[in-house]
Amino acid sequence: MGSSKNLLLAALMAVLVFYLCSTSEASNFDCCLRYTEHILHPKFIVGFTQQLANEACDINAVIFYTKKRLAVCADPKKNWVRKAVQILSHRVKKM
Amino acid sequence: MSGEAVNFSTVFNFDEDYFGSGNTSDYSFDDDTLLCSLQEVRTFSGLFVPVAYSLICVFGLLGNILVVVTFAFYKKAKSMTDVYLLNMAIADILFVLTLPFWAVSHATGKWVFSNAMCKLMKGVYAVNFNCGMLLLACISMDRYVAIVQATKSFRLRSRTLAHRGLICVVVWAASVLISGWTFVFNQKYSVQGSDVCAPRYHERSDPIKWKLLMSALQLLFGFFIPLAFMIFCYMFIVKTLVQAQNSKRHKAIRVVVAVVLVFLACQVPHNVALLVTAAQLGRMNRSCHGQKVLGYSTSVTEVLAFLHCCLNPVLYAFIGQKFRSYFLKIVKDLWCVRRRQKAPGFSCSRLHSETFVSRQNSETVDNENASSFTM
Numbered sequence: 001m002g003s004s005k006n007l008l009l010a011a012l013m014a015v016l017v018f019y020l021c022s023t024s025e026a027s028n029f030d031c032c033l034r035y036t037e038h039i040l041h042p043k044f045i046v047g048f049t050q051q052l053a054n055e056a057c058d059i060n061a062v063i064f065y066t067k068k069r070l071a072v073c074a075d076p077k078k079n080w081v082r083k084a085v086q087i088l089s090h091r092v093k094k095m
Numbered sequence: 096m097s098g099e100a101v102n103f104s105t106v107f108n109f110d111e112d113y114f115g116s117g118n119t120s121d122y123s124f125d126d127d128t129l130l131c132s133l134q135e136v137r138t139f140s141g142l143f144v145p146v147a148y149s150l151i152c153v154f155g156l157l158g159n160i161l162v163v164v165t166f167a168f169y170k171k172a173k174s175m176t177d178v179y180l181l182n183m184a185i186a187d188i189l190f191v192l193t194l195p196f197w198a199v200s201h202a203t204g205k206w207v208f209s210n211a212m213c214k215l216m217k218g219v220y221a222v223n224f225n226c227g228m229l230l231l232a233c234i235s236m237d238r239y240v241a242i243v244q245a246t247k248s249f250r251l252r253s254r255t256l257a258h259r260g261l262i263c264v265v266v267w268a269a270s271v272l273i274s275g276w277t278f279v280f281n282q283k284y285s286v287q288g289s290d291v292c293a294p295r296y297h298e299r300s301d302p303i304k305w306k307l308l309m310s311a312l313q314l315l316f317g318f319f320i321p322l323a324f325m326i327f328c329y330m331f332i333v334k335t336l337v338q339a340q341n342s343k344r345h346k347a348i349r350v351v352v353a354v355v356l357v358f359l360a361c362q363v364p365h366n367v368a369l370l371v372t373a374a375q376l377g378r379m380n381r382s383c384h385g386q387k388v389l390g391y392s393t394s395v396t397e398v399l400a401f402l403h404c405c406l407n408p409v410l411y412a413f414i415g416q417k418f419r420s421y422f423l424k425i426v427k428d429l430w431c432v433r434r435r436q437k438a439p440g441f442s443c444s445r446l447h448s449e450t451f452v453s454r455q456n457s458e459t460v461d462n463e464n465a466s467s468f469t470m
Contacts, residue, residue, distance in 0.1 A: 033379075057286070073130060
């Protein structure tokens, strides 16, 4: 009888040890899902923000806001994206 | 300042020629490479979710407070199932108390409270949602021991009952301790210019792996483990009941079927939505339309899942005859108090209701095993 009580407690403990929980409350965030194939010229870009995979969305991306009020998703690993980001940061610095 | 600029340009060689002559600003962008705006989903859930959460909060509080009041003033928790029921009611009360905060968050489209509130609400919400699930598994296990292992269960059950305080402390302490993860990861931060309350993982560690791990654990402890316990225990319980020569067995089987069906109806849609979300995590072939559909279904199925904690008092406590009689007594006593305030001199026959309940008790004493089923 003692053993079955211990078994019960052990089972309960085992369940609780893995009892890491993080319920996801419905989160309807605007996210980038894919990257654009096109190269955007910085003169059409008015600003940018970064999307980080460790936050609410799950891929890393740079979001360029164009003069036509589009939010275009770009791959932060691509060279042109890095350069555009540098140019835009520089532009902000100069202001 | 200018020196720095020169240095910068030589290092990175960022002449804008790199981008070509670039006269074509009007690329026809594929919609799925643009930022996927879920504004329409937020508009919908900004109306639907606050209403639904308010209703769940009101009815959840009503039902579960009644359970707690019944245990506190009218009925001593006699079996382990009673102890679990009381704990489940408390967990459900704490859970529904966080819903107004999420309702406000949905209505305004952002987290308007502090970072500490974000951690606290996510923590309380996670602990109690999953604690409720764990207690459902515990209840099915206790009923299994009581009914299927009835011959050898007496000593085991009395021993477990003797340690009920310890078991409860273990359940709550461990859930608070281990939900430390929710306290660590959830925080208030800005996404696209508006504040949100969501988990944020370390940049260096593989965030997709962390998110998958968290989804897997939630699916496991929020659904699959209680489901497995319920299916195993209730299957054997129904088998035993079918063989038993008991006049009440048909009702008992109906109760079991209702408990399992309500669990499935409430939890399956939500967990399918969670499973689809987890399966798509970090994938590059998602469409914005698909994300919108997923957003709508997550909002709706979540409401359905949370509705479960309003139904628990009905399914587990008030389905029982004893509980119902106590419930009627509470209503009567409350009514009497009001009457007495309005018309002094009016006396309610308290004595009558006392004897009524004690007679009920003596009737059900021999039936204690079956009453763990709270019939």
